Amino acid sequence: MRRLDEWRVTDTGTSQEDILANGNRMLMGNGYLGYRGTTEEADGGDMSATIVSGLYDRYGELWREPVNVPNALSVRLFTLGGEALTLGSRFLLSHEQGLDFRYGIVSRVTSWKVEGVTVTVRSERFASMASVHSMLLRYAVETDGPLTLVLERGIDCAVRDLNGPHLGAFTHSGTASAPLAEARTLELGIPVRVSSAAAADFPDPADTIRTSRRGGAFFGGEYVLQCRKGVPRILTVHAQVSAGSDPDAGSFVPAADPFGGASGEYHFREELSRHKAAWDAIWADGDVVVEGDDDARRALRYSLYQLQIIAPRHGGSLSIPARGLSGQTYKGAVFWDTEMFMAPYFLATDPAVARSFVGYRVRTLEGARRKAAEYGLRGAFYAWESQETGDDACSDFNVTDVFTGRPQRTYFRDKQLHISADVVYGIREYLSMTGDWSILADGAFEVIVECARFYLSCVWYSPVRERYEILDVIGPDEYHERVNNNAFTNRMALLVFRTLRECEAELARQGSTLAPEVYAATGFDSELPLLADVESRLYVPAPGPDGVIEQFDGYFRLEDASVEEVKSRLLDPKEYWGGGNGVASNTRVIKQADVVVLLNLFPRDYDDRVKRANLDFYERRTEHGSSLSACMYSLLACEVGDPQWAYPFFRKTAEIDLTGESKQFAGLVYIGGTHPAANGGAWLSAVRGFCGLSVSDGEISLSPRLPESWTKVSFTLRLRGRRHSITVTKDGYTLC
């Protein structure tokens, strides 16, 4: 049972399933690192993890993934007989853990009964928003009678990787109370440093410290606590993490004594105060306050929390992976999710973060060029699953067939052509919202040129139909592979060509010679005539007489089975619905919004009748097997003036990481973690959807269409350097 406090999520569950779910639900982070919401004593089996943004490693032939760096907040409590006090212990009395998502503070109260004495542990911890390398922990043990306990704490290097190990031999230095562990990643030799300084505010001289008896890759100390009633033993830990992969902060060396002589209690309060101040600054622009619907307000704020703790503010050219910093699933890879679902929130509230997303794509342009060349194409084919170099982390066999256990050929890597256009869309939105044309000279214009060149090398001319077409792709709906003329993909390619034209014109207007310079440097001059031809004759599927846009050529010829019918054909709950033999592949059932995304991105291209027809047609055929889906339906339902239709989709989107009710497996592959795209989708639904915010040519427009229960929504919008406070009610809005 979780209580629904305004800024708080709590849980009392102690099953393995609860532990995994709370690992995501109570994730803490500061953009530089993420630390899963496990208890201090958790080990690899509980999927405890510390993930550093942009740090990847590949072990053997397994796929590359984020490195799980050593756990510097490890604390374990034992009876004198050596029995561990854990959530699974036979001594457990009660447990409750919680997350204050206003300030990203994870806390817990857990009690055990040992030899008639109640032992209670209270802890709270945070990843400092004021100092990205730091995590602070306050850990208190109290008993209601005399009892000797052993407390072991330090750096646990024996963390579990999905596809590890990733770190070579550890060097240990420092002391039992301030250990430092250093190692290098196996693949690229990137240095990783983790320190964990402890201050023990123990009132009793009988408590002793000694070097931990635990062998192996654990560095730290062991305290023998002679506990008495009413005298808590309080331990403060200041952990520091740095990894060399971060371009700016890689050379950070943990301070030997971060306490600087202060007591643990004092130091914790000081650090917490700086941390809270940083959060207050974040919420000053980043909060959205819904009134009239407490559940919605809370879920939306929780979603924004999840985005803020993974927002890269430190690097300048980092992006956000599809599962944020919640673990190693999805290879820690960056997908189109960032540009499409997360960037809008940051563009509206903290454009520097959005600039980092663009910087990431500029930095990984070479990887995208390599990928295009690999397929005999030109320009930049951005990775479907992008890590630090932009080379595609996605394999050709991304799913395991449940019936044979054999890898199954999927086409995410080679056929999801829309990704380059999504990157350009992100740049275009950045330009539109910020008016900051400087990114073009900082590499973004070259990205646009190379993406345009890419689509020129992808198009085919049909001499019979006298038009260019784009063949053999996967659109957003991944259940239908290798389709021709996916409406979304074709329209997005056209957007790339048009964005290039617009940027070229704007640069010329500004007197810049960047465009001709880039054209000359990249040899794009010679492709300009083809660009003009393709731009004018690229086929984009149009609505039919009933207003419905066919998702791709031949979609309407597929079996029109219902989602329930298709689901009933599953023989194994974990089997993949798409691919060669999937239950959905040959039906009209789609995984996620596809045409509906198109209508949301190009709202002015289609009238209300078309929007409603497609919403109605596709919604009943969508499995929503992707967390990217619900918010798109929510948005379009608002767009056609039906907020009550939209509302359940909004709730589903905003609560996905609160409830933890999301797909945990794709085929046999574990894909659990947080869902930052859905978190971003919650903001899109609320602000662009229900409040009807849109921006065109620097002009703000609002069309309130609040759900029944909502009385008011307040939020901030940064547009082209100006900060606007907006309040929307059922009848109107104020903007200042």
Added chain:
Amino acid sequence: MRRLDEWRVTDTGTSQEDILANGNRMLMGNGYLGYRGTTEEADGGDMSATIVSGLYDRYGELWREPVNVPNALSVRLFTLGGEALTLGSRFLLSHEQGLDFRYGIVSRVTSWKVEGVTVTVRSERFASMASVHSMLLRYAVETDGPLTLVLERGIDCAVRDLNGPHLGAFTHSGTASAPLAEARTLELGIPVRVSSAAAADFPDPADTIRTSRRGGAFFGGEYVLQCRKGVPRILTVHAQVSAGSDPDAGSFVPAADPFGGASGEYHFREELSRHKAAWDAIWADGDVVVEGDDDARRALRYSLYQLQIIAPRHGGSLSIPARGLSGQTYKGAVFWDTEMFMAPYFLATDPAVARSFVGYRVRTLEGARRKAAEYGLRGAFYAWESQETGDDACSDFNVTDVFTGRPQRTYFRDKQLHISADVVYGIREYLSMTGDWSILADGAFEVIVECARFYLSCVWYSPVRERYEILDVIGPDEYHERVNNNAFTNRMALLVFRTLRECEAELARQGSTLAPEVYAATGFDSELPLLADVESRLYVPAPGPDGVIEQFDGYFRLEDASVEEVKSRLLDPKEYWGGGNGVASNTRVIKQADVVVLLNLFPRDYDDRVKRANLDFYERRTEHGSSLSACMYSLLACEVGDPQWAYPFFRKTAEIDLTGESKQFAGLVYIGGTHPAANGGAWLSAVRGFCGLSVSDGEISLSPRLPESWTKVSFTLRLRGRRHSITVTKDGYTLC
């Protein structure tokens, strides 16, 4: 154990597996009908079948298939107690059945021991080559002591269909000794008539006839035989079959008394004599005599027998299904097999049969037009599985997944684009071998035009590569679906364009106005400029530096696993190697000759180095999962001067229906039957391969490269109206 007699195949097996295998191995037929090599008493469980060329029916939603017409040669023997004497009987002493494949006579000798008395049945039967509606049977029962037996014979209408039933209510007329059964097919109402007149040359007046006591759909009589030692009871049956689907012979009405008053024995001898004369005429041109290698001679002749018994001589516009007239598998459909593998033999020996193949494609042009239109294409897209109308009998789900039991999407129907070019290839070969240009005016020119138009609607222009390409196809190798620029397919499309040009030029030379008339009538005029452009810029993959032609774009990037390795990954012996999740799909392992077919069809386009390089490269990567494969490797090995390499492939091809060792299942679908394409491949291997026969511009060329054991090969060649007798030895040849 089968003895290897010169013109005879025998078998003593009685297991169900033997019965199924002999059904194919000892098939008899005359082009109009095929009758499986089962015993007279066989029933549906033994897969007894009478298949009429060109007669199809569809039951419910199951796939269309040939109709199994009533069994007019049914004879059953019972003890007085009613126990049936069958191959499975507890009384069985011995059994041997055989096929004389010089004259297509199926015989058997079977003995049972009943109450201490040995009962022996001897029978022989044939499908008359002199009278296509007739089958004759001589059936003798003999005992070595007194025994009363019951013999029941007549028309068994309770035959088993794979996807039946196909016939409506039967009308029975005639008498117990000469019953006539009539019915109509359920789908199209085509009349089917079967009669079975018997003459009982029974010496003993104690033998009585009465109407069969068997109820249901059995029409005939029952004899109570008071057998004595040394006095055989001999029954002669003259069965007649007609079905209205045959354009010429559909109105045939069985004669009420085919014996015309003659005794059974006399009538049988007379009919057999006429039948043998017809076979002698067939062998006069159709035989190929190999000397020095008895096994090879026998296997080759057996293969030619299998072709002759299914060659349509009666209709003028019929073709041969992939499993001949051996049953209902493969939907009785006509594939490219006919043009590529069977037609060459008939072109060389009996051009009228080959003309019928062309006539069949002319007759089914409308179906091919409908198929093209169905896919938004133009012209004629010939059916992958063609029945009587030319509409495609192939479904989109042609394989059942062994792991899920669910239908599996296959792309044979929609992506095997080469079929239309194969049809044009067949016409071109007909013209080349016969010089009979009259077929162009009889519809073949329009077929060529519509096939050219089809490929014009299939090609795509790549503006970057500045060439036309053909995308998303399946080539001959069916394990790799949806590939781009399959070398074979692209070259064959080019052949279509060139054939159109050549025919146009020849017609003009002959003063014919056919070409402009057809262009005007079909609106093809306006496509001539495009035709010229595509013809000049169609991409045909060329040999690489090592001489190897990449089978399709990206083939060389696939995993280079061996056939054995791929096979070892099978988890179920019946699982399909291709398709979405097949073990071969993502490797270089191919089902059958693909590039090798290309090299065989266009021998003058490639030098010996290229041929050898591709033979070497692809042979080791070929599973030979199709019976069309081995002969192509045999041919190419001869072409590069290596007959010993070729020889095992020849044997495999020539013996496929003798040994019965072929794939019996594709996924879970039974595909057993005869293999006329392999039978034709045996002739190709022997005559075009080992003898090196080729014809160009009416000139015969021979390049003997006989296998070690062969001393001489004699055969006949009809070329442009002239008959040539050819003898090839190791050192040379004679031609007269």
